[in-house]
Amino acid sequence: MLSLLRPLLAACSCLLLPGGQAWIPGYNNGFHYQDISNGNGNGEIYFNGVRLLVESPELSVSATRGSSVTLPCHFHYEPEQTTPRRTRVKWSWLPANTISAPVSPEALTREIEVMVAMGSRHRSYGSFRGRVRLRRSAPGDMSLVISELQLNDTGRYRCEVIDGLEDESVTVDLEMRGVVFPYYSQKGRYHFNFFGAQQACKDQEATLATFEQLFAAWEEGLDWCNAGWLADGTVQYPIKAPRAGCGGVDLAPGLRSYGQRHRLLYRYDAFCFSATIRGTVYFLKNQTKFNFTEAVQACVSDGSHIAKVGQMYAAWRLMGLDRCDAGWLADGSVRYPITKARANCGPPEPGVRHFGFPPLYLEFGVYCYR
Structure with missing residues (x-):
C-alpha cells in the first residue's frame, strides 16, 4: 500500500508521520487511513474504508398514467458517520424502447439525465423539467418522485450517489399499468415499418409495447397470429394455442420472435400499449x-x-x-x-x-x- 502512495508523496509537499504514514494536506477522498503497528517496528498502512451503500427496497415499480410515482433510493455509510457528508445525487433514465436484457455497457451511454441535486440545489431536464423532485423523507432518502406520468416515462431509472471518489448506484424499473393491443393499417396487414408502427400507436393515444408488456399480455391470455413491431425494434407475436401457420403445432405456447429487423425495410403490424385515460x-x-x-x-x-x-x-x-x-x-x-x-x-x-x-x-x- 505504501508503494502506491510513494508517487503521490513525491508529487506534493507531504509530511511523513512515524510508522510510514503520510499526511497529505487538504486531501480527502471519503476514506480514512489508520496506522497499524504489528509490534516489530515495521509500520504498515491498512485501508480502513468508509463504505457507501446505495439501495432500493423495490427494483420494479408500476403506476398508472397521469398519476405520481415514487422510485425508492436510499444511501448510508458503513460504519455510520457522525457528521453529515457532502453528497451529490444524479437520476438518469434508460427509456423502455432502448432496454435489452442484459443491459450492455453501451446502453449506459444512452441514459438520459433526469435530475441532479446537491444539498438544497437541484435541476431537472428535458420532459422531466418541473415534474420531478427528491422525496427526502429521512436522512439518506434520495427517492425520485415523478408527477403527471406520461406513457413514454417507462424504462430503467438509475439513482447514482457520488461522495468524493465514491460512486455507487442502483436501478429501478418503472412500468405502466395498461393494456396491449394489436394494430394494423387501413391498407391491411403488414404495412408498417418500425417508424410507421411508432406513429400509428401514437395516433391512437398509445405507444409501441415493450417485450415485458407483451409478455404480460400473453400471460393474461393474448393470442394473436400476426407479427408486430415492439419498442426495442424486434418483431414478435403471442401464441396461447399452438396451431399451423402460427409457428406450428409442435412449438410450445409463448412469444414467437423474428428478432431484430431492419427498421426501414421490413413491414409488419404493431403491438401498441395504452394506459389509464383521464376522461x-x-x-x-x-x-x-x-x-x-x-x-x-x-x-x-x-x-x-x-x-x-x-x-x-x-x-x-x-x-x-x-x-x-x-x-x-x-x-x-x-x-x-x-x-x-x-x-x-x-x-x-x-x-x-x-x-x-x-x-x-x-x-x-x-x-x-x-
Whole structure:
C-alpha cells in the first residue's frame, strides 16, 4: 500500500508521520487511513474504508398514467458517520424502447439525465423539467418522485450517489399499468415499418409495447397470429394455442420472435400499449346512425371528440367499458368493447370486437371521448 502512495508523496509537499504514514494536506477522498503497528517496528498502512451503500427496497415499480410515482433510493455509510457528508445525487433514465436484457455497457451511454441535486440545489431536464423532485423523507432518502406520468416515462431509472471518489448506484424499473393491443393499417396487414408502427400507436393515444408488456399480455391470455413491431425494434407475436401457420403445432405456447429487423425495410403490424385515460369513453346514444363524417361531427356537437383505439382499449380493460353496439372510432375502424361476454355480442370471451375498416359511407353508432 505504501508503494502506491510513494508517487503521490513525491508529487506534493507531504509530511511523513512515524510508522510510514503520510499526511497529505487538504486531501480527502471519503476514506480514512489508520496506522497499524504489528509490534516489530515495521509500520504498515491498512485501508480502513468508509463504505457507501446505495439501495432500493423495490427494483420494479408500476403506476398508472397521469398519476405520481415514487422510485425508492436510499444511501448510508458503513460504519455510520457522525457528521453529515457532502453528497451529490444524479437520476438518469434508460427509456423502455432502448432496454435489452442484459443491459450492455453501451446502453449506459444512452441514459438520459433526469435530475441532479446537491444539498438544497437541484435541476431537472428535458420532459422531466418541473415534474420531478427528491422525496427526502429521512436522512439518506434520495427517492425520485415523478408527477403527471406520461406513457413514454417507462424504462430503467438509475439513482447514482457520488461522495468524493465514491460512486455507487442502483436501478429501478418503472412500468405502466395498461393494456396491449394489436394494430394494423387501413391498407391491411403488414404495412408498417418500425417508424410507421411508432406513429400509428401514437395516433391512437398509445405507444409501441415493450417485450415485458407483451409478455404480460400473453400471460393474461393474448393470442394473436400476426407479427408486430415492439419498442426495442424486434418483431414478435403471442401464441396461447399452438396451431399451423402460427409457428406450428409442435412449438410450445409463448412469444414467437423474428428478432431484430431492419427498421426501414421490413413491414409488419404493431403491438401498441395504452394506459389509464383521464376522461371517459362513451357510446353516443342517438336515434339515428352515422357515416364516418357525421360520427365525427356528432361527438363534437356533444362537447367531445371521436374516441381513439387506445382510449377504447384502456376504457375497456381498466374502466370496465361494456357495450354491445358497434361504433366508429377516430381511425375509421368500427369496434365495440365487451367486458361480460354474452349471446349475440361476439366470441365467448371478453375483448374489443373489431369490424375492420368498412367504407366510410356506411352507418354505425359512434364512441366519443370527453
